[in-house]
Amino acid sequence: MRAKWWGGLAAVLTTAAAVLTLAQPAQAAAGFTVSGTRILDANGNTFLMRGVNHAHTWYAGQTSTSLANIKALGANTVRVVLASGQRWTANPASDVTTVISQCKANRLICVLEVHDTTGYGEQSGAATLAQAVDYWISIKSALTGQENFVILNIGNEPYGNGTASANWTADTKSAITRLRAAGFQHQIMVDAPNWGQDWQFIMRDNAASVFAADPQRNTVFSIHMYGVFDTAAEINDYLGRFQTANLPIVVGEFGHDHSDGNPDEDTILATAQQRGIGYLGWSWSGNGGGVEYLDMVTNFNPAQLTSWGQRIFNGANGIKATSKEATVFGGVSPSPSSSSASPSPSVSPSxxxxxxxxxxxxxxxxxxxxxxxxxxxxxxxxxxxxxxxxxxxxxxxxxxxxxxxxxxxxxxxxxxxxxxxxxxxxxxxxxxxxxxxxxxxxxxxxxxxxxxxxxxx
The missing domain is CATH 2.60.40.290 (Immunoglobulin-like)
Structure with missing residues (x-):
């Protein structure tokens, strides 16, 4: 047991009961679905996210070329930062339509997330999950019909470390219920509280009931792994409990370093690969506020991979070695290319x-x-x-x-x-x-x- 820090607050890891196993009938009519711990694409094939985050709402002018470059380095998914209007200017439906089109043109699955919810209860001006749902409903015209290519991540890192985080379970259930009532057929992704790191195990211990609140049984859980996850034991225990409970989880954000501690990125990558879990590294480029080291490329230039970029794209269990394109784009994934010199992939007979x-x-x-x-x-x-x-x-x-x-x-x-x-x-x-x-x-x-x-x- 050791103390962890996020946003200036100490967080002590404690033991807690495992989440309950829950049977999961796949009921969604189209698009991505859940089957046990697996995510299936619209063709019914297992899909493992291997991708990165891109801060579109702050760098919209970089999105077109960034998505092309992210794809060229081998990714099959991009998690796109959007704003709902509480902290940053809202991205209108027309802009989201363009982003989705650019993802599809680059044969990337598009995970869309509202960033304004980050750290609600601690972060001044942060949006509630209810406000995030209001935003999704307001841009529904851009999303309907895109279920094969788009996953809705309701809100980024809802709740900080304060007492408001206790509301995560009820508010997340309400958000899912409202989205389904509004007619959304997409696969839904939900982030953990505690700035995404769930050190209180609120998401972990309530995941089964949140999953059951979705009438389509098509919700995926997302953990963000930074300083709280600095040992192999912590990483394996957290991810393993979801798989034991037969619930789907992805690592929606992680890095190689952070101000709250040094995450064990090697174990994150290896465990995700071994267990068949998706991952999305943070982030392509444009970080500020003292975390510039989380940029994968310098100044959005794919020819200037940072050490973190080299690790996640070209290292063991990284994107180049493990990514497969979603079959909804029409077949077997083409061999990824890279701006850095490497042998050309080839396919052998079976x-x-x-x-x-x-x-x-x-x-x-x-x-x-x-x-x-x-x-x-x-x-x-x-x-x-x-x-x-x-x-x-x-x-x-x-x-x-x-x-x-x-x-x-x-x-x-x-x-x-x-x-x-x-x-x-x-x-x-x-x-x-x-x-x-x-x-x-x-x-x-x-x-x-x-x-x-x-x-x-």
Missing amino acids: TSTPPPAGGCTATYAISNQWGGGFQGTVTVKAGSSAITGWTVTWTWPNGQRFTNTWNTTAATSGETVTARNAPYNGTLAAGATTSFGFTASSGATNAVPSPVSCAAS
Whole structure:
């Protein structure tokens, strides 16, 4: 137990009860949906956010080129700062329409957030969540029909560390209910209180009831990880509790340093990749007030990546190595390019072994490569009968080794890999498929293993 600081107030981390597990029927008619801990795009495919934040409301003139540059560095999502009029001049519907069009032109999923709510109760002039909902309703014309491409983040970091944060649960439920009553079909994202860091565990311990308040069961929770999350234990415990409760969570903001402490960005990235959790780093460029070190590029110039920019875009478990474009843009993600020199990604052939009757097949494919490493996907398909579990095995031909895996429990003994289903993806109907992914190290040769065997249970 140690003291943490945000906005000048000390915050002591305490233990609390885990959130309750809740069944989640996917009821939304269109756009992004929730399935257990996963976010699905409009085609029903798992989507992992790999992106950054862009401060549009303060740098609107930079948005067009910034989105293109963010995409060129490999991102699949951008979280866009908007204003509702309480602290900054409101972005009108026409402007939001333009932003969405620019996101779509760059094949980026657009997470839109109202920033005026930041630190309500401590920050002078901050908006309430109710005022944020008023804003969303006022610009509904720009959002209707964009459910396949837009996620609504109701309000950024609502509530500071004061007593008002106790109202987060009731106010968040009310905000979700009002948006649904107004006809919004979008996936909704909700930020934690305590300046987004939830050190009081208000969001964590009330997430199940907030999720249940959404008649569409299509709400995603967003934690911001700065100084409160400076150890691997804290990061893994927080994210793990949401997954144990079968609730969807993303890391909506994080950095490599902060005035309230030094976040463990390496663990944030690795854990997000291992657990199949989306992340959005803060932020592209334009930071001030003493946190300029959070700029990923200098003066909006993609040729001037900062150390933080290099880390999140090009480092281990970073955007370049793990990002896949949403399939709503019409297919498999193209290989990301980068302004910094790196080997060109390539795709290798896949291999599979035919199943016995009532068994399963496993298809191994390399989806992205870079110097010294690669990303792969294994697709498991049930045979002529339903299965309740699967085990995939292969032998590495060239000394490859996992660096991260997701949607599976995998182990390596020498050159032999054994990958088993996770608790949520073992049951498959006849002919149905699921997939798991991984990143791995490789040498100059990276051949596809053969055979890749699948045993069903």
